[in-house]
Amino acid sequence: MEVINTFAAKRSxxxxxxxxxxxxxxxxxxxxxxxxxxxxxxxxxxxxxLGDLKGAFTVPDDFDSWSEQDEEDWFGQ
Known part of the structure; x- marks a missing residue:
């Protein structure tokens, strides 16, 4: 390991x-x-x-469905 003074370190x-x-x-x-x-x-x-989490969780079948309850939860209608 080389030792360099601060002046030389700034210069190079x-x-x-x-x-x-x-x-x-x-x-x-x-x-x-x-x-x-x-x-x-x-x-x-x-x-x-890729694949490190295989089997760690499952995606439910209704993952991308949108229900009336979701509408109410998100938009309060």
Missing amino acids: FSQLLARAEQGEEITIARNGKPIATLGPLKSQVTPVR
């Missing part, structure tokens, strides 16, 4: 971002003391695949 920020995208971690220091780490994000979201 876009290059540091490109290196972070490649998986490298860079420590940014002020007066020789580390203050931040720049690196790749770790994936926090598990992608959902």
